[in-house]
Amino acid sequence: MxxxxxxxxxxxxxxxxxQSRSGQQGCGSKGANGQSSCGxxxxxxxxxxxxxxxxxxxxxxxxxxHHHYARMHAAVxxxxxxxxxxxxxxxxxxxESRPGVVSERLTPEQAARKVLAVASAIPQMTVLGIAxxxxxxxxxxxxxxxxxxxxxxxxxxxxxxxxxxxxxPDYVDRIHALNVDHVTITINMIDPVVGAKIYPWVFxxxxxxxGVEGAKILSERQLLGLEMLTARGILCKVNSVMIPGINxxxxxxVNKAVKSRGAFLHNIMPLISAPEHGTVxxxxxxxxxxxxxxxxxxxxxxxxxxxxxxxRQCRADAVGLLGEDRSAEFTAEKIMSMEVVYDLDRRQxxxxxxxxxxxxxxxxxxxxxxxxxxxxxxxxILIAVATKGGGRINEHFxxxxxxxxxxxxxxxxxxxxxxxxxxxxxGGYAEEDSLEIVVRAINDCVAVFVARIGGCPRDGLIAAGxxxxxxxxxxxxxxxxxxxxxxYLERVRTGEIQHTQRGDADIRQGALTA
Amino acid sequence: MAMMIKETRCxxxxxxxxxxxxxxxxEQSCAFAIDPAKCTECIGFFSEPQCxxxxxxxxxxxxxxxxxxxxxxx
Numbered sequence: 251m252x253x254x255x256x257x258x259x260x261x262x263x264x265x266x267x268x269q270s271r272s273g274q275q276g277c278g279s280k281g282a283n284g285q286s287s288c289g290x291x292x293x294x295x296x297x298x299x300x301x302x303x304x305x306x307x308x309x310x311x312x313x314x315x316h317h318h319y320a321r322m323h324a325a326v327x328x329x330x331x332x333x334x335x336x337x338x339x340x341x342x343x344x345x346e347s348r349p350g351v352v353s354e355r356l357t358p359e360q361a362a363r364k365v366l367a368v369a370s371a372i373p374q375m376t377v378l379g380i381a382x383x384x385x386x387x388x389x390x391x392x393x394x395x396x397x398x399x400x401x402x403x404x405x406x407x408x409x410x411x412x413x414x415x416x417x418x419p420d421y422v423d424r425i426h427a428l429n430v431d432h433v434t435i436t437i438n439m440i441d442p443v444v445g446a447k448i449y450p451w452v453f454x455x456x457x458x459x460x461g462v463e464g465a466k467i468l469s470e471r472q473l474l475g476l477e478m479l480t481a482r483g484i485l486c487k488v489n490s491v492m493i494p495g496i497n498x499x500x501x502x503x504v505n506k507a508v509k510s511r512g513a514f515l516h517n518i519m520p521l522i523s524a525p526e527h528g529t530v531x532x533x534x535x536x537x538x539x540x541x542x543x544x545x546x547x548x549x550x551x552x553x554x555x556x557x558x559x560x561x562r563q564c565r566a567d568a569v570g571l572l573g574e575d576r577s578a579e580f581t582a583e584k585i586m587s588m589e590v591v592y593d594l595d596r597r598q599x600x601x602x603x604x605x606x607x608x609x610x611x612x613x614x615x616x617x618x619x620x621x622x623x624x625x626x627x628x629x630x631i632l633i634a635v636a637t638k639g640g641g642r643i644n645e646h647f648x649x650x651x652x653x654x655x656x657x658x659x660x661x662x663x664x665x666x667x668x669x670x671x672x673x674x675x676x677g678g679y680a681e682e683d684s685l686e687i688v689v690r691a692i693n694d695c696v697a698v699f700v701a702r703i704g705g706c707p708r709d710g711l712i713a714a715g716x717x718x719x720x721x722x723x724x725x726x727x728x729x730x731x732x733x734x735x736x737x738y739l740e741r742v743r744t745g746e747i748q749h750t751q752r753g754d755a756d757i758r759q760g761a762l763t764a
Numbered sequence: 765m766a767m768m769i770k771e772t773r774c775x776x777x778x779x780x781x782x783x784x785x786x787x788x789x790x791e792q793s794c795a796f797a798i799d800p801a802k803c804t805e806c807i808g809f810f811s812e813p814q815c816x817x818x819x820x821x822x823x824x825x826x827x828x829x830x831x832x833x834x835x836x837x838x
Contacts, residue, residue, distance in 0.1 A: 329779030458817040
């Protein structure tokens, strides 16, 4: 099928690990390269106990954790020291760009109070990140003061930082001293010629550097910062923005370069670009990648190092489970009027319950996977899922703002991405059938799992070749996906259905500027 | 001589404040402002005005047309 000019792309790469699958013991098995085909979703897998402790309840560092644990960002860092062509500083970030609305900037004291308020209201919130709205290390006093306050008042919360890395080498010691366990660096290139197309300028050592010269400085400093952090045992995630035609092939080299410097996780994200955002890329018509383009790149990097696929590209003031932004409940005004009681015991008790849920889901998945043992097939399918969280199929089709996408094969079920379906503004797309938007978003899937679905959308999906499935309502996602896949293989075997190549899909449509 | 910040264009990111060698920049109600009495356009300190070099919004941190300029002492 073709939608909106999307061309049918080459064969979906089959999810088939190199080693033989016979005798597989479910997700506990380790591949020859130490990578469980289920990725970090399988739980500890090949991680050391030390590292597992650091990531198991960080929703960004563990795909499995992101169904159960929440994070918050405190927007205490407004200044930035570089300019990127995908950023427009006049508005909140393009993931949710509303002209005229500015992230409330917080002082460190306000941020600390916000952390307590959120931690009390959302006991499964385990991470405080400082990510913007500018660059945390361009505002070092505000950033570090916030960390200090939070470490004192909410000691069980993990501290996390996301930076462009330009000033990183100067602050590694301070970061380490504050027990900031997790640092993310946005590295979009290691070749300054590529960098010159992404970064118009860099402000360093009292001078504005442009073009290749500026990109070279940024790249050297980023990579040096990464090396220094990993030398101190700090877990580094690398974020890369995939920009078709500029760095899409280059990111394979970036992946190798950051792996060799000890990065723990690589998060390749799609460029978000629309003219309404007023970014250089948006205005010049530079597009983001299609779902298949993104997945193909992520798949090609998977063998080298752990890849993150569940990033929601959230704002510098995001609060909650990934994919469920609750920041509106915690505005500066509301926090001041809230009664904030920080109960460490209650938080720990709640998190213990979450751990039990999570273990139950993993056990169910493992058990279901054993029913696939011995099956040989090159087939893999993508399934879209409507979920509110908790790792269960618990959302109504019509209420879903996004769909999670899982790839299923004889190796198991694996989260591979998500698709937004809520970004169209009132004036433009509202006349367009919202079902069409969903179909474009999940066009590469053979089925969509929901808790409920109405008759009319059900028919529309079937007409588009996507099977609406509600018989697994409220059950665990991965377990259900595997069960469905087993039936799918059977239906293919008996000739009841034909396994055909699905087309491509749109990761996001619309610019949310209303 | 002095730089100025166009109030309607300033997004209040505060990046300029710490870069000023003369402590000339302060926060106003909805933007930042440069004290013309303190600003030397960074002459004597750096090769370019620091506030303009770090400002993310084009045409926002500019030369103040109301303050007389004079040449750098050679």
